[in-house]
Amino acid sequence: MDGTEETIIKETFFISHGSPIMTIDESMEARKFLQGWKEKVYSKNPNSILVISAHWVTDEPTVNAVDCCDTIYDFRGFPPPMYQIKYPAPGSHDLAKRVQELLGASGFKSVHIDKKRGLDHGAWVPLMFMYPEADIPVCQLSVQSHLDGTYHYNMGRALAPLKDQGVLIIGSGSATHPSNATPSSLHGVAPWAAQFDDWLEEALTSGRYEDVNNCETKAPNWKTAHPWPEHFYPLHVAMGAAGENWKADLIHRSWHNDGIMSYSSYKFTST
Incomplete structure (x- = not known):
């Protein structure tokens, strides 16, 4: 795509991006995991990258198409150096148009292209560690947080052909994302969070995608783990985009916010 030699990709990923403090906190295990991306997780350079971010919520599917991606600082109250970081990746008008076409052909009738929006921290924070050169089109x-997991899974299914064109599909959210009012754990990982995280791993690695699609009723402690669902739905897109038959692997697990925010991340491989 965009004139590059096409590479077939079999994997899609769900990355828990967590807090943007990762950009300056060198002690975080999730940061170290992302820094080792090319060496330990995925050595290929994709032709382009599509990120489904929890931090872009719209009424109808929307994909950005710009020449160069602005860095959006969609957070408040963090140290000033974080607002100086830039991730000036090129955009891709061709990829945006292809996303619009694939979703439209699968019944997503109103799919919009935004010609101004850059990358929010759900995209640029993980990408600055995964692909620090910022030279791959994104x-x-x-x-759509007012809809459900099955809707987003079907969105992913529609986007699966992109992998054959060398597009790396990444869902960026958080395995658990409780509200700011949720008490931190004083003794390691909070039991409710561990129970949810263990359920998610078991459901995904067992191939029980329907349970994950129906997380609102199947998952333990759902409303505590995700009082608002937008940080979970990128996982459904990545899962759906893996294709008909896929295998899920847990590729990282760590915790933040005193044991209530999970950074569990997954690879989905088509078989």
């Missing part, structure tokens, strides 16, 4: 796709 598009972002929004989520």
Whole structure:
């Protein structure tokens, strides 16, 4: 795509991006995991990257198409150096148009292209560690938090052909994302969070995608783990985009916010 030699990709990923403090906190295990991306997780250079970010919520699917992606600082109250970081990745008009076409052909009738929006921290924070050169074209796709997991899974299914064109599809959210009012754990990982995280791993690695799609009723402690669902739906897109038959692997697990925010991340491989 964009005139590059096409590479077939079999994997999609869900990355827990967590807090943007990762950009300056060198002690975080999730940061170290992302820094080792090319060496330990995925050595290929994709032709382009599509990120489904929890931090872009719209009424209808929207994909950005710009020449160069602005860095959006969609957070408040953090140290000033974080607002100086830039991730000037090129955009891809071709990829945005292809996303619009694939979703439209699968019944997503109102799919919009945004010609101004850059990358929010759900995209640029993980990418600055995964692909620090910022030389791979990137598009972002929004989520619709008023809909459900099955809707986002079907969105992913529609986007699966992109892998054959060398597009790396990444869902960026958080395995658990409790509200700011949720008490931190004083003794390691909070039991409710561990129970949810263990359920998610078991459901995914067992291939029980329907349970994950129906997380609102199947998952333990759902409303505590995700009082608002937008940080979970990128996982559904990545899972759906893996294709008909896929295998899920847990590729990272660590915790933040005193044991209530999970950074569990997954690879989905088509078989």
